[in-house]
Amino acid sequence: MQGRSSLILLIGFFLIASLPGCVTRTVRHSLVDRKMIEVDLVREVTGFSVEKRGYEHPTIISQQRLRHILTAIEVETVRKGRGTLRQPAFHPTLVPRTAELLAKGLAEANPNQEIGIKVTRQEARLGIFNKKFLTTFIAYVDDGHLYLLLRRVDWPIKESDETKKLPEPIRNRRAMDFRVLSGGPIYFAGVQDLEIDWQNDVFRSAFRLPGTTSGKKRQREVISTSPVPKSEIEASQKDGVSLEQLTPEQLRALADLTEERREGRITETAYQRARRQIMRKR
Numbered sequence: 001m002q003g004r005s006s007l008i009l010l011i012g013f014f015l016i017a018s019l020p021g022c023v024t025r026t027v028r029h030s031l032v033d034r035k036m037i038e039v040d041l042v043r044e045v046t047g048f049s050v051e052k053r054g055y056e057h058p059t060i061i062s063q064q065r066l067r068h069i070l071t072a073i074e075v076e077t078v079r080k081g082r083g084t085l086r087q088p089a090f091h092p093t094l095v096p097r098t099a100e101l102l103a104k105g106l107a108e109a110n111p112n113q114e115i116g117i118k119v120t121r122q123e124a125r126l127g128i129f130n131k132k133f134l135t136t137f138i139a140y141v142d143d144g145h146l147y148l149l150l151r152r153v154d155w156p157i158k159e160s161d162e163t164k165k166l167p168e169p170i171r172n173r174r175a176m177d178f179r180v181l182s183g184g185p186i187y188f189a190g191v192q193d194l195e196i197d198w199q200n201d202v203f204r205s206a207f208r209l210p211g212t213t214s215g216k217k218r219q220r221e222v223i224s225t226s227p228v229p230k231s232e233i234e235a236s237q238k239d240g241v242s243l244e245q246l247t248p249e250q251l252r253a254l255a256d257l258t259e260e261r262r263e264g265r266i267t268e269t270a271y272q273r274a275r276r277q278i279m280r281k282r
Contacts, residue, residue: 023046024044024045024046024051025044025045025046026042026043026044026045026168026170027042027043027044027045028040028041028042028116028168029041029042029043029113031101031104031105031108031115032101032104032105036119036120036121036122037097037098037101037117037118037119037120038117038118038119038166039101039102039104039105039115039116039117040115040116040117040168041105041108041109041110041113041114041115041116042113042114042115042116042138043112043113043114050112051112052111052112053111053112053113053114053140053142054111054112054142055109055111055112055113055114055140055141055142056111056141056142056143056144057106057109057110057111057113057140057141058106058107058108058109058110059106059107059109059141060103060106060107061102061103061106061141061146061198062103063096063099063100063103064099065198065203065204066099066102066103066198067095067096067099068203068204068205068206068207069099069146069186069196069198069203069207070089070090070094070095070098070099070102071088071090071092071095071206071207072186072203072206072207072208072209073088073089073090073148073150073180073181073186073194074086074087074088074089074180074181074209075087075088075089075150075153075178075179075180075181075192076178076179076181077176077177077178077179078177086181086211087153087154089135089150089153089180090135091121091133091135091154093121094119094121094135097119098117098119098135101117102115102117102139105117105139106139106141109140113140114138114139114140114171115138115139115140116136116137116138116168116169117136117137117138117139117169118134118135118136118166118167118168118169119134119135119136120132120133120134120135120157120166121133121135121154131156132156132157133154133155133156133157134152134154134155134157134166134167135152135153135154135155136150136151136152136155136166136167136168136169136175137149137150137151137152137169138151138169138171141198144197144199145187145195145196145197145198146195146196146198147189147193147194147195147196148193148194148196149169149171149190149192149193150178150180150192150193150194151169151170151173151174151175151176151192152167152169152175152176153176153178155175155176174191174192174249178192179191179192179256180192180193180194181209181260182194182209182260182270182274183209183210183270184200184202184207184209184270185197185198185200185202185203185207186209187270187273187274187277188253188256188257188260188270188274188277189274189277189278190249190253190277190278191249191252191253191256195273195274195277250278253278254275254278257271257274257275257278
């Protein structure tokens with residue numbers, strides 16, 4: 001009788017899992033689990049079916065090229081009443097090991113997997129390492145470009161959280177309030193997302209964005225947060241996309257992108273490319 005009940009439960013589970021609208025879950029395969037850095041190969045599964053991504057994996061990118069890419073990435077955070085803080089997305093001490101293991105992840109991922117990375121750094125105060133900070137992101141290669149989805153940048157880890165499992169980078173969840181900067185072969189693909197022409201010759205050596213901080217934090221006046229301009233609304237309508245079809249994140253990304261162009265941080269070509277990426281359903 002017990003065996004029959006188990007069989008019925010198993011059949012019921014299979015039937016439920018095969019129904020339309022089944023919950024999609026994230027499955028993580030640990031590739032590297034070292035002290036201060038973790039690398040997972042991540043895939044989405046609905047029922048018993050793996051979501052088909054069609055990424056260009058495995059991809060071989062040299063550690064040196066990835067170091068140049070990671071060093072070039074910068075973000076801005078608007079701090080209420082204290083202006084805007086511009087800083088490297090990856091602290092210089094994190095770049096070598098992050099590049100090493102990102103290269104490993106890209107080389108071992110399959111076309112349906114993304115690479116999720118969590119890397120921690122320690123900061124000494126009075127000669128004692130008593131401060132920890134977490135940086136997390138998701139990476140994948142598609143259409144000849146490297147995509148980096150930043151989720152945490154130098155996020156302070158509380159002492160009470162040090163014994164807990166550190167938070168994972170999640171594709172559609174913003175854990176911190178910052179925005180990425182773009183320029184040259186580093187394209188704006190979302191508020192915290194970048195599309196990088198990783199094969200570009202500029203990454204054969206060190207590359208810096210216009211107005212770079214050269215690896216340091218820098219304060220400046222608060223940037224304006226303008227709404228989506230009329231020209232962008234009209235352009236989206238020409239593409240057959242109405243405002244009602246855009247998510248709040250897409251609307252914010254369009255406004256940020258327009259500000260990038262207005263302030264001369266990106267070329268018109270980069271602007272048009274980034275705009276198409278934002279409008280594309282991903």
